[in-house]
Amino acid sequence: MSTPSIAPAIAPGATIGIIGGGQLGRMIAVAAAQYGLKAHIYCPDPDSPAFDVAARRTIAPYDDAAALQAFAESVDVVTYEFENIPSATAEILAARRPLHPSASALATTQDRLAEKSFVAGLGIPVAPFRAVDDAAGLAEAVREIGLPAVLKTRRFGYDGKGQVMLRREDLGASGFDPAAVMASLRNQPCILEGFVAFESEVSVVAARNAEGGFSAYDPCANEHRHHILARTVVPAPGMTEETAAEATAIARTIADALGYVGVLAVEMFLVRRPDGSAGVVVNEIAPRVHNSGHWTIEGAETSQFAQHVRAICGWPLGSAALAGASVEMLNLIGGEADAWSRILAEPGSHLHLYGKGEARPGRKMGHLTRVRTRA
Amino acid sequence: MSTPSIAPAIAPGATIGIIGGGQLGRMIAVAAAQYGLKAHIYCPDPDSPAFDVAARRTIAPYDDAAALQAFAESVDVVTYEFENIPSATAEILAARRPLHPSASALATTQDRLAEKSFVAGLGIPVAPFRAVDDAAGLAEAVREIGLPAVLKTRRFGYDGKGQVMLRREDLGASGFDPAAVMASLRNQPCILEGFVAFESEVSVVAARNAEGGFSAYDPCANEHRHHILARTVVPAPGMTEETAAEATAIARTIADALGYVGVLAVEMFLVRRPDGSAGVVVNEIAPRVHNSGHWTIEGAETSQFAQHVRAICGWPLGSAALAGASVEMLNLIGGEADAWSRILAEPGSHLHLYGKGEARPGRKMGHLTRVRTRA
Structure with missing residues (x-):
């Protein structure tokens, strides 16, 4: 089978350019380093947490064309940690280096109307x-x-x-x-x-590579507090295998239709249909690694960050299998991170802190993961 | 119980100074980042792999007193990735910041005669x-x-x-x-x-903190090729529980006697005594994280790098429990790292590459870990 449109795989030693210097960029950079790749982080904030684990950094606004050009020319592939990138920025980058996920995936998912219309057009339930x-x-x-x-x-x-x-x-x-x-x-x-009267909020975090390979983690249940993710649990309680398969198939349909390359998260509502059967309704798509996938660092064979790196480099996707019987991820918001020493002492708890300066209310300062092994 | 001699614990946000910029420093820096700590790497080689994952770097010789002083004053605690540090260097650092492991542990273990005399003096078998x-x-x-x-x-x-x-x-x-x-x-x-007629080579990788807390990984068996570690397997084949307990007790005796803080590796020979019973003979002590502990990244609850960071920061030690039924670590020496894409595609294999430039013969370019789960 000839695949002339697919760029050659990127080899270890290459540099991944990451737009955005928050915790997601930081964890992508660490995953890249495990594979012998260098990270170049582009972020306007000089205190960006991702700078601390990156070989190179560019501090410049997201609309600085000259800085974006120089950045693109210094790397082998470009990705991003958040979807609110101006389309002009994406175009400057994509004109010079492979941009994954693509500018068109970005355009679809950064506009709620375009995204909802796109998903509904695939025959997938939305509000x-x-x-x-x-x-x-x-x-x-x-x-x-x-x-x-x-x-x-x-x-x-x-x-x-x-x-x-x-x-x-x-x-x-x-x-x-x-x-x-x-x-x-x-x-x-x-x-x-x-408004969707949902039973719970779930998400499917999955990866697709340029050859159409697809690998989804088990759907996870997400609990929010004040609109911020507080807790993720996998397997999602109350979700049947059938509904989980339906949710995963929806994520794949979306990824395929976007020609998506990288990790994406599809947030869904778990609902009870009028006939009493369970179903899912898509809420939104995040074209990036996602907070509801943080549990994969310890809780899955391949972390979402490693998986994203594999996908954007044109490498085979890793196993998304659960590494234990169940996994729980708790975000540490604002002052909750002050409990770090207690968490460190808790058997089976994996602490992650993002190296952010000030613990402002609502700010994601870290997370912890608990993997429960099979009895 | 009052412990006035113990320095207060270091908090997330602090900076760890690491002497040496190779793969060990690199993996310590990544472990530190997970806990929200910054790493400042000191190494004369401008191409040091650890620079790629560090918030700060100093490129200077190990005997540059002014650079060492400035480095020490920029960090909260100092550690190192190799034991061949001049004693004058250790003194400059220790005069300014906590140095873990200590200058005296370094002095004992960087001289084979002092080390052998010290171990023999503890009543532990040596050649x-x-x-x-x-x-x-x-x-x-x-x-x-x-x-x-x-x-x-x-x-x-x-x-x-x-x-x-x-x-x-x-x-x-x-x-x-x-x-x-x-x-x-x-x-x-x-x-x-x-010469010791040994059955196999084993090592105990363990951590001790300033309060005397001790945590050892299961002893592992090490296979060398051309004097370079090629493969580590845990549990060590042919090692009884009794001998494993003896080996672990030896490591603890050594760590206690050194007043050791951090991770150390005690390399031993597994021997058959004249009476036919199994025993161990200590070969050497590495006062640092060790190649034979790389399997702990995926194969133990807490990696040796995270454990070292916990110890030198005055934090509680993490669990050293095996994360599966058995673990195998293979070093990728020189051109062996060229097989990276095959390794990436191998289910259950975790690839680590160190970001080194040239794959010279005998150079450790990376490693891979396979964790076999319980059936």
């Missing part, structure tokens, strides 16, 4: 949604979808930022003021999504 | 040995110990460098020329060690 560009559009969308519903900015939202929950009971005596709601999101282009 | 300072001394030592025997330089030997095997059958018709043998080792101070 009902409508584009909302202004107050009049919001009023109409609410009439069509009903309440409760969630209004989200189309771009640049994360960890619950850039969204407003609209509940009938919150609207008060004066009723619903679409203009005020739109103003609270600074009148940005939005999407209104019907 | 018969004599100090050899010149040709006359060599002739006398050979008369006393007999042949075969191994003549080794007292200092700066590793991987079989700086030693000569003396066998009766190699001496030839002209007999034994002590002056020529001494000249082949550049007339350095030496030690003659009686």
